[in-house]
Amino acid sequence: MWPVVDHLGALSMSLMATPLHGFMQELLCTVKIGWRAERGRLNLGPSDSLAQRELFSDVHCMPGQRVYRLGPEETTRELRALARHLFEAPFASFAPCSGAQANQAVFRALLQPGDRVLCLPDAELESTLDTLYVSATTPRLVRQRAVFQGNGLVDYQTLVDQVLAAPPRCIVAGYSNHTRLHDYRALRDLADRVGALLIIDISRIAGLVAAGLHPNPLGWADVLTGATHKSLQGPRGGFFMTRDEALFGRLQAVFEQRCGVSMPQRVRLGLLRCLQQARSPLQVARQQMALDNARAMAEVFNKQMLQVFSGGTDTQTVMLELTPLGLTNRQAQVALGRLGITLERRLDLHNTHLVLNTLPASMRGLDPQACARLASAIGTTLQQPNDLKTVSLAIASVDRLCADHPPLLSAMDHILLQ
Secondary structure (H helix, E strand, O other), rough: OOHHHHHHHHHHHHHHHHHOOOOOHHHHHHHHHHHHHOOOEEOOOOOOOHHHEEEEOOOOOOOOOOOOOHHHHHHHHHHHHHHHHOOOOOOOEEEEOHHHHHHHHHHHHHOOOEEEEEEEOOOOHHHHHHHOOOOOOOOEEEEEOOOOOOOOOOHHHHHHHHHHOOOOOOOOOOOOOOOOOHHHHHHHHHHHEEEEEEEOOOOOOOHHHHHOOOOOEEEEEOOEEEEEOOOOOOOEEEEEOOHHHHHHHHHHHHHHHHHHHOOHHHHHHHHHHHHOOOOOOHHHHHHHHHHHHHHHHHHHHHHHOEEEEHHHHOOOEEEEEOOHHHOOHHHHHHHHHHHOEOOOOOOOOOOEEEEEEEEHHHOOOOOOHHHHHHHHHHHHHHHHOOHHHEEEEEHHOOOOOOOOHOOHHHHHHHHOOO
C-alpha cells in the first residue's frame, strides 16, 4: 500500500509543477495556499495575513480572453479616479509605505517645531507626534490630549473649553484606540472656530468607508490619511487624500521625499485591483460581517462582566480594559497565545487595552454565532488565565472553530478576486 501512496504523492506534486489553466489551476493553487497557511491559528490583528502573503498578478485571464496590461501612468490615473469614486477625494496620493510613515509625512508638511497639536486619544498617532521633532536644538511639538468621559466616549464639551483656552495648529483623530464614531461635525466646527486643520487617520476603517458602511470623514476633514494593507486588504502602502489643491501640492512634496513614489508596478496593480473590488458585493458582505462579528463579541464580553471600552463598537474592532482583570497587554497576549490566537503587536505592551479585530476571522467565514463562541473562550481565559481546566476547554473551543472554518475558504475567495 505504501508504494501506491508514494506514487500518488509524486503524481500530485508533479501536477503542482505543471502549468494548468482554468478552474483546475485555481483549485490547485488554493490547496497550496492551504498547505502553507497557519491552519491551527486565529488571527485577530488589523489585517489578513493570509491575503498579505500572496502576490498580486498583473495578468489574470482565462484561455481565449484578451490580455489587458496597464502602464504606470494609466494605473496612477485609475487609482486617482477610484479614490474620487470611493472617498470623494479629488486629490489622492499612494506610496509603498506604512500608515505611520504617511502620517509622519503629513505632520512634517503641516507642523513646525513648537506647534500645538490636539490629539484625540490614539496610541499610534500620539507615538508619531511624540517622535516627530526630537532634537536638542529643536523644540518639540506641544501635544494636548482630549478627555474621555466615564463611558469611554470623548467629552466634547470639555474639548471645546480645552481648545478655546489654548488653540492648536492641528486637530488629529484616529481609530487605533477608538471604536466609536467620531463626531466629525463637532470637530469641524471646533477647528473652524480656532483656525486649525483637521486630520483624520482611517487606516483601521478604510475598508468600511470604501464599502459605504461608514460616513466618509473627508466631508469634514482637511486631510485624510490611512493604510491600504489593513481593512482595505490590499498590498502594503500608505496614502493621504484632500480636497484642497494647494494643500495637496504642499503635502505631495514632503510625501514624495519621505515615503517615495517608486511603487513597483506589480504592487500598484494589486492596489488597483483592491480598490476596484472595494464595493463589490463580496467585499461589502465581508465588511458587514466583520462589523456584526465585532458587535457580537462585545455583547458576549458585556455578559461576562468584562469592561468593554465605550460599552460596544461601531467598527470592526473590540477593545477590552485589562485593569479590572489585573493583566497587562503582554500577559493577555501570552494567555490568548495558548489558545492559538494571534493579536496585534502594540508598541507599548504594558498598556491596559486589548485590541481585537474581527476582519481576518470574518475572512475565514466566522459568523456572529461563531464569534460569540470565540469571545466566550477569550473572556473565560482572561478571567482565569492560570486555571488548567478553563484554558483546556477554551483551547478545545478554538480548535473546533479552526476546524470548522479553515483558511482554505478565504484563500479561494482571494484567488477568485484576482
